Amino acid sequence: MPSIFAGLNISVQGLFAQQRALHTISHNVANANTEGYSRQRIDFHATNPEVLPGTYGMLGTGVDVEAAKQIRDEFLDYSFRGENSRLGQFEIYDDILKNIEGVFNEPSDASFSKLMDNFYASLQELNKTPENQTVRALVRQRGIALAEGIQHMTESLKKMQRDTNFELEVSVSDINGYAQQIAGLNKIIYNSELNGGKANDIRDQRNLILDKLSKIVKIDYYDDSKGRFHALVNGHELVDHMTADTLVATPRTTRLNEDDVDDLVELKWASGSDFRTSEGSIAAIFNMRDNIEGSNKGIPYYVDKLNEFVDTLATEMNNIHSSGYGLNGETGLNFFTFDEKTTADYNAYFLSEGLNGGPPIDVTSSVTSGIDTTTSPITADVEESNAQIIRDNINKILKNNPSYEKKSVKLINGKYYVTDRLKADRVTISKDIDKDLNSIAAADNSNTIPGKGANALKMATSRHNIKLYNWGSPDDFVKSLVTNLAVDKQEATRLFTNQTVQIKQITVSKDSISGVSLDEEMSDMIRFQQSYNANARMLTMFSELIETVIGLVK
DSSP, X not given: OOOHHHHHHHHHHXXXXXXXXXXXXXXHHHTTTOTTOOOEXXXXXXXXXXXXXXXXXXXXXXXXXXXXXXXXXXXXXXXXXXXXXXXXXXXXXXXXXXXXXXXXXXXXXTSHHHHHHXXXXXXXXXXXXXXXXXXXXXXXXXXXXXXXXXXHHXXXXXXXXXXXXXXHHHHHHHHHHHHHHXXXXXXXXXXXXXXXXXXXXXXXXXXXXHHHXXXXXXXXXXXXXXXXXXXXXXXXXEEETTEEOOEEEEEOSSOSSTTOOTTOEEEEETTSOXXXXXXXHHHHHHHHXXXXXXXSOOHHHHHHHHHHHHHHHHHHHHHXXXXXXXXXXXXXXXXXXXXXXOHHHHHHHHHHHXXXXXXXXXXXXXXXXXXXXXXXXXXXXXXXXXXXXXXXXXXHHHHHOGGXXXXXXXXXXXXXXXXXXXXXXXXXXXXXXXXXXXXXXXXXXXXXXXXXXXXXXXXXXXXXXXXXXXXXXXXXXXXXXXXXHHHHHHHHHXXXXXXXXXXXXXXXXXXXXXXXXXXXXXXXXXXXXXXXXXXXXXHHHHHHHHHHXXXXXX
């Protein structure tokens, strides 16, 4: 037969168990707004019963606290981190493409298209009054504005590439910092749980860091059979229990793209192996910084397209302008050069170091193959036919020779040469025109000076030459470039918006399980408080019984 003291002991156990539960509720309420905190719950279990003799069965001996359990769904954690990597990736795409749209600034009064409109309009005016100095000054200023506008756009894109590279270095620092924190928390968790308990609050801190890390880079993680935690990036062990590997940003020794800015970095692990990842914000940063082609076109793609536009436009304008005559009778002058060079200096540069730092390649015979050299005088139709044959031959030369990729063919001193492209961030009008308005070649021959502006008209109508670019005319090229950018930006925004919704849905599901509900905690508080009071009342009752028994003995 159990003694009165057994009942007293059961009441004491119940009192302590409810007190522990109230303590846990207090801890939950205190951390209701703590980032990454998961609510905890006390699990009770009945203590081993006492076996009664004979057929009386068993008699309960009270309650014990089994554990303070963390309420968390590991599947939702895994889902969140996987989707969070994609969110970080799409967010970077959306942000950088938005900035690139800001560089082109379409449509606006300072946009690429507007600069072209103004320049071509001034050439139309020059065709009407080629002797007018005010109109000539307008052509010069509109040419300067176009060149400076393209320069500014290119320089802005290159600054964006430098900023993106800096963002990459910041991401490296964040990854290394998170890895060190995880390794430190692993040590605390492992040592704290050697006796079989759970370091719930420390695990919450580690889970929060994993959430933040997952936005930067896609991670895998697991606990091995010995309870040691591992985190991996693309199969490489970032955290091995209490040890963290380190990412190192090393200066790139060779340019990935011809027009990349200096001091870009590559990432390697401290062991020297290459860093690779396909998801997370860092993957998007790499793509936006480096990609010149593909589905995720980055900053180099738009720099390259500006170079293509400028080189083709300047070459066409120079070919037309150099064939015309200025008011001063001069001919053979270019309209566009670079770094404000004269035509002579421009030609001398390309003839000495115009192809990969060395002399250019003479392809005159290939370029002029098939043109009509017998018809005299040359009619407008023959002239146009010859021009088209020359363009077709140039396209074949550049297309059929892989070493000529992203090169140009320029007419210099009557011969055609394969050269480097004219760079968009260096284009200017020629110094000849900048110094002397009379050098603008509006006339198509010396006999029509000053009254006819046929050459200015040729320059103006080149705007509608649909065979000048693979994308059509200069207008078509600009529209296609801006449209492609708008489509890419729209797609990035769509993906980012959809991913944000998905993350919010998972977060709501996580919060419904792991989040602290103050209403629920208050309800539990009342329940455990009543149980505590009841156990205290039982304890008082058993104390009174013991006093009665002691009184009978006396």
